[in-house]
Each structure stands twice: as C-alpha cells, then as structure tokens.
Amino acid sequence: MVSFLARRLITFIPTLIGVLLITYLIAYAIPADPVRAWVGEKLMNPQTLEQIRIKYKFNAPWYEQFVFLVQQLLTGQLEDPVRHRNVFTEITSRFGVTVEVAIVGFLFLIAIGIPLGLLAAVFKDTHVDFAVRIMALVGSSLPAFVLYYFLILLLFVYTKTTYLAGIPEPTIACRTTVSILPQRVPVLGHLASALGNVPMFAAMMCGEFSVVADTFKRLYLPGLALGLLNGGFIARIVRNSLLDALSAEFILYGKARGLRRLSVWKHALKNAMVPVVTVLGLNFGGLLSGAIIAETVFNIPGIGRYMYEAIMRLNFPVIIACTFLVAVIYITVNLVVDILYAVIDPRIRY
C-alpha cells in the first residue's frame, strides 16, 4: 500500500510540470501578440507597452519565459497589469467559494443519484427504473445554464423565494484563528489553513455551524441543479453496477454458504461501490466546470464569475492563473480519489 502511495505521488510531479507547460503554451506561445493579449484590447501608450514587454519577458527566448511564468505561478505573484493587483490574492478568496459550490453540488448529487440508483436496481424494469433512465437522458441532454434559468424561474418568480447576495462567511475571529494555524501546528496546520479557504470548512473548524446552514440556504439552488443534471447518470451507474455485482458468482456462493440476506447485500454493495467511486471521482471535474457556469447565472462571487469577467475583458493573467489553479485542485482531487479507490479495492494496490 505504501509503495502504491509513493508511486502515485511521484506521478503527481511530472503531471504538474506538464500542467505548467500547457499553461505556458496558452500564455506565451499561442497568442499572436502576447502583449496585446495580456493587456487587453485597450489602447495603451507605447512606453507602458514596452515596460510590460520587458517585465513579462515577451522578447526573451522561450525557456526564460517559461521559468519566469513558473516562478510567478508557484510563488503566487502574477500581477494583473491592468488593475495592478496581485491576481492570486483575488483568486484565493474566491476559490473557496467555488469549491463550496462544487461540494454542495456533490452532496446533492450523492443524495439524489445513489438512492435513485439503488431503487432502480431493486425495482429493475419497472416504472421506477424507466423514470431513472429518463432522468439520466434529460440530465445529460439539457444545457446546464438552461436548467439554472429554469430553476430560477420556478423558484424565484413563482414562489418568490429570495436569497442573499453574498456568500456566508465565518467570523473574523475564526478566520484569524485559521490563518495562524500553520504557525501553531506544522504540516496539519498548513493543510487546515488551505482547507480554511473554503468558508464552509473554516466555519466548521471553528464550530460556527449557523454559517454552514446559511451556506446551504444560499447555495441549495445551484447545488440542486448540479445534482439533478448529473444525478440521473450516477443513478444509472449505481443501478448497473449493483445489478452486475448481484449476479456475480460469489454472491451465489455466499448464499450457498448460508449467509444472511444482509451479509449478501453487504458483499454486493461493496463490490458495486468500486466503479461508482471511480465515476464520482471523474465527475468532480465536471462539477468544478459546472460551478463556473453556475456562478455566472446565480451571481456567486467565486472563481467562475471571476474568470467570466476576465474573459469578457480579455484579462489574460487572470485566465492563466485561474486555469492553473483549477488544474492543481483537479489533479489533487484525482489523487485523493485514486487513493480512496485503492483503499476500497485491494486489487488496485499494485
């Protein structure tokens, strides 16, 4: 198991390097006139342009550019040349919000998808099963943003529910406590502080559960939408994987050994879980992407909205930095999923 972990962590590094390479491609290599791209379509006087050119090494050979970019990204120094603000401070505050949206969406997804899938398996080939199939079909055929508008129409216009504009945050006292954790506790402190960028987690760590409740009140709409869109698909995976597991020879052998119904189901469920965990893990990237779109529609101040505004204004450094960070989060989540997968399925540990 340890060797598996070690090997898995080692592949993390080249992937990270690859991510940096791609980011470089996007930032420097592809744009016809990178400076224009970085600065946006605004007109600027030639001196400022020249300054920017030198600063970002647009005239330097590619390896210098690459090193520069990597430095900027890894030290979190990328500057927004238009607004003269450090991009990363803007991002970290908003990132936590996007992660929150994705997590709420994930919870809804599990709450909708897994029970429905179990029902569809137990009531195989009945109306329930058919309804789940329809839900999966519509969920994967409906554009996410259309569903968001539709839900807004349904809930806000017709039932006149309202929500707050911003995102519930933990108290300042809590935030300071979390931010100084790395100084108090070494490794775990850093981890906790990183997690603490997600307002919900920070609040949970401080025991401010009313904030957590408020977060759900604020985010249930996009969460529900994300859950509905992907829930049908997950339900079908759960259904098929459970049916496959139930028809396995070792289940019959278990019955032949005189196992109780409960124990037989335990065997089936555990085996069925394996492909479901994989799919859920793979879907997380989709949740992040979905969160980006959700933020533009529901007006949530997360990284998606930030990226959207950057796209509108062609604010390049922001797009680069966001892409990079999202990729890092994504590969981290994949790593966690892989490890979880190895915990469940002993065959994978080699």
Add this chain to the structure above:
Amino acid sequence: MEFVYKALKKVIWFYAGIREKLSRGWITKNSSRIREWELMAYAYSKSPIGVIGGIIVFIVFILAVIGPIISWEPYWEYKIVINESYRYMPPCLTPSCSGNPLLGTDEWGRDVLAMSLYGMRISFVISIVVVLLGAPLGIVLGLLAGFKGGIVDEILMRVTDIFLAFPGLVLAIAFASVLPQRLRGVLEANSVLRSFFASLFGLREAEYGQIAALLSIWFAMVIVWWPGYARIVRGSALSVKEMPFIEAAKLSGLSTWSILFRHLLPNVISPILVMMTFDIATATLFAAALSFLGLGPQEPVPELGFMISKAGQFFPERSSHVVVYLGSLLLFIAIGWNLLGDALRDILDPRTRRAIEYRFEKEEKKRG
C-alpha cells in the same frame, strides 16, 4: 418499424451492389459481413429509442443543412435600429396576434425562430467536426501507444495525463480565449479559408472575426476531446494485442499500420462508435456553454449559447421566451444523439446479441 428495416436493408444492398460492380464476387466473399449488417439493421429497427433518436437526428441534420438557406431574416440586420420596441417581443402564438414573429424576437429585434435556423447549422457543424476530428486523432494515437508499448506508450500516457489534468471546460476556456487573435490573422490573410468557413457555417465572410472565434472553440474542443479517446483505445488495444490472432498477423509479416487498422481497430471500434455518438451530444452542449461564457462568436452571429446568455441579462421578465425556446432546441438536439447512442450501445452489446439473432431468424423464417 418494418419500414425502417426495409429502408436500411435497401441501403445495405445498394452499397453491396456498388462494391460488387467494383470487384466481382465481393458479395459472396463478404456474405457474413452483410448478414451482420442486416442483423444490426434489424436490431436497430426494433429499438424504439433508436428509431426516435434517428428521426430526431435526421430532422436536426436537415434543418442544419437548409437552415441558413431558408431562414427568412438575415441575421446581420438589427431590427431595433429601425424601431426600439422590436427588442424582446414576446411570442405571437394566439390567433389574435398576427404579423409579429411566431416565437418573439431577441436582443436586436430579430425573429428568434429565423435566428435559430442559423444557430442550428453552427451547432451541428461544430459538434460533428469536433468529434470527427478529435476521435480519430485520439484513436490513432491510442492504437499506436497500446500496440507499440514501451517508450511510445509512456510518452503518450504522460501527454494525455497532462491534458486530462485540466477539467475540460477550463482547458477549453483557456485555449478559446487565446486562439481568436491568431486565427483572426490567418483568416484576414487567406480569402480561400475565409470563404470556405463562412459558407460552412452559413455566415457572411464579413464576420471573419467571429468565425475566428468559432474556429477557436473548435480547436479548443478538439484539444479537450482527443485524450479521452486515446486513453480508452489504448486500454482496448492493450488487451487485444495479446490475443493470438494479432500474433498471427505479426508473424505473417503485416506492417504495423495494416495490423492496426485491419485487425486491431475493428475489435475495439464498437464501444468507440457508441462513445462518439454520445459525444456529439456532449459537444453540442459544450460548444453552447463556451459561447454562453462569451468565448464564441459575438453579435451579430446567432449562436445558440450566445443568444441565451444575452437573454439571461433580461431574464425572466422580458426574455424568458428566448431562453425556453433556444434551450429546448439544444435539449432536442442532445436528446436525439443520446437516444441514438443508447440504442447503438444496446445493439452492440454482446450479451443481448443472442436474443436478437434468435428473433431475427424467427422472423426471416416467417417471411419465408
């Protein structure tokens, strides 16, 4: 569904007839293959979701091809320039209303229904070409990697890993925001390309800047799409290459390409075809999402996702009709492809094959 089967059978035998003319004896040599096709055509005709999906896709195809031609309102004219009140007119459905556009107007006073015909062409072209470019690219690379193994495999795996390290949408956003600059320059310079792409998308050459944006979405999506196929094909290739018949092919001295395409590929193709069909649906929605976020063509090009995003600003008071109609259109297109993919997956599933064959033979006997 009898007529579906009869129609498909005519197509199969028409094709067989042509091949026979080209090389005599083709029919007898390939009789089992022809039977296989007949079996699949039968299975398809018996699948209600397959037929419905096929009909939807057919409708979409027709609309996409003739859309820009039959559209009665040119998309480049902003009606609101004439009269402000044209903006976001509600749908004119009841008999009492007449003369106004059936499904209302959009931000610029244009008939939404007419605009959607242009939009369908754009969506259709993008989704089809992305899959038809991205899939083969990934397939070929995957076959190579799986078959050759060793260094080639390792390199390819690292590369796909890197691309797969980005969530698809994010990667596409990043590429689609940088590419327009470059592509715009290319289109500006090259008039042949300009006119080609303009006619492909049903737009005017004057909008080449927006076409550059469309092409950027295209490229960005192809970049996002190919690694998935490469991974899956590589996996299948790895398991198939150990089989004796591949070794036999190697021993008889066939070149690598021959082995890859005539022996390896046909054995891994079925799940790939299913995946491609589903992917066309996904690509349609993905392109719409990218346009929704503002990465695609801007006004006046009537791209479906873009029109929805513009309508979103006035939602829900004035523009709900636009969102509902265009959203339903996208839903309709995606459902068609998804149903088709579902049906294909059922047909190509080896487990249900015996049952299908049995019923097929029974019906053949009945027909005498």
Add this chain to the structure above:
Amino acid sequence: MESRLYLPEGEILRVEDLVVKFYTYAGVVHAVSGVSFYVKNGETIALVGETGCGKTVTTRAITRLIESPGRVESGRALFRRPSGELVDLLRIDTEILREIRGKEIAYIFQDPTSALDPLYTIGFHIHETIAEHSKNAKKKYTFKKAVELLRQALIPNPEVRVKNYPHEMSGGMRQRSVIAISLSNSPRLLIADEPTTNLDVTIQAQILDLLRSLQEQYKMGVILITHNLGIVAEVANRVYVMYAGKIVEEGTTEQIFYNPQHPYTKLLLRAVPDPTKRVEKLESIPGVVPSLINPPPGCRFQPRCPFAIIKCASEEPPMIRVEDEHRVSCWLFEKS
C-alpha cells in the same frame, strides 16, 4: 399436507423426481426432467455427463439455489439433519434452509476465482461462513480455525495465506481455499462441482487425494460432479450418468465401468482413450446435445443413438433393473 417423510437407514440425502425449468426468451427449457438419486453416509457418488446435461442445475436445485428465470417445479429432496430430523429441502422454511446451507450441506463451486469475493480475504470468507452459523463467534477463534482449515487443505504458510486476497493466490491455492471454506462447519454432505476442471493435471491429483482424506476424516457424503471418467474411477463409489436432463444409467463404479448397459455410457467410456493402446482415431460421440426447449417424445438420446429401435422415438423408457444397484433407462433391456 405432507406425506410422512421417510429415508432409509444409512442414507443422508434422497432426491425424488426433481423437475427444473427455465423460462427464457426462446421458450421453456426443460433443464432437469425427473431426476432421482440418493447418497449414503460416507460414500461418494458421481454425477457424470456432458456439459449442459443438467448436473449443476440438479445439485443447485436441491438447496433452492436456482434463480430466475429458473424454477424448481416439483420433486422432493429428503435430507437427514445431524439432529436426526428429516426434512424436505424443497419445502422447508427459508430460514432453516439458510441454516443448513454452509453448515450441513456445503458446496464447492467449479471456478474458484469467481466464487470468491475479490474484496475480502480468505480468512474473512471462512470467518463469515462460521460466524453466520453460530451465535457468538469471536474473530480470534474463527481466524485460528481458518488457519487450521487452510493447513488441512494443504496450503503452505496458512498463517500468511489467511490474510491474502483471492488475486494474491494461484489457481490451485484458490481451489484449496474454497475447499477449506466449504469445510468450515464440518458439513455432512459436500457437493463438489467439477472441483478439478480448471486446474493443472498435477494439482488435480492432489486435490482429489485431499478430498478423499477429508471425506474419511469428516465422514461426509460427497456428490461429485464431473465429466472426467478418470476421476470417477478414482474416487466414486456409485455413478449416475446423466443426459439431457435425465439419468440414463446408475450403478456402482465397477458395474458402470465393466458392465455398461446404456449406449451413451458405452460411448462415453469408449471416448476415453487408453494411453497404453495405439489408436488410429479418437472416438467421439456423433451429433450434438439436443435443445431442451421442446424435447421430442421418447428417449432423449435416440437421435444420436447407434442402436435405436423404433420404440425409442415414441416412448420414454423407464428405469429397468439390470442387477443389484444397477439400473438403466433403455428399451434395449426391456427383456431382462
């Protein structure tokens, strides 16, 4: 409303007129059509026949392990429990049946790899089998017992192996593990479904020896399913020859081997080449196993039988006594 259950002294299982049907898309498959046999304490009977003749279905039907679209239509399976109580396995309460399964009647499935849950260790499989049949089985006790059982099954390093997952073992070891699991609760009846078919020939011999010694040790009755006559000759006391869902001949091993009566039995024996003799051609039985969807009237072997007479195509022969314990279902012996 049951008639009084009766089992002759010394018998542990008696199956009477078992009928199993499968309701499929292609029609109703008559998998087992009136099979009867018995097993005595401490003896090994062999169920022999080609693939698809219904051997496995028969043995699974006894403890109602047949799943949809299959159904046990009729018949009786009388079993003498350790307490002395006689039950009809096909009619008793499901909870009692569950008690019997795995404790008093144990199975060895044909493919050990698919029989084991890949997510659990061998030790857990044994622990589970024991724990589900007793009130308070502590893990410490069951795992110690597991090591013992694995040792008995001739698995080297049982203390290490008990913590292994199925994929960490070789095929032979997996089969031995399955044997160990089946013996966890010292069953009175062991049903071994082709226990050596998927193994190397060298391991086959070991497994057979193991089964034989364990049978002696535990004093079990054994039903051995196989299509390999060599194994039958080695370990079986009595043989039942099955064809197309019916038993066509039954007798002691010597009777079947030295005095086969049914044409099918004779052809089966002829098909096994004698390694000491030179042969020009390998014998096989011409034709194919019939479809059991609409069985034709008369003897089911008739289409392939080289000795068929007119009567065979219209009427099914009953079981006719050849000698003590030796019966055959064939019109050719009506006279005797």
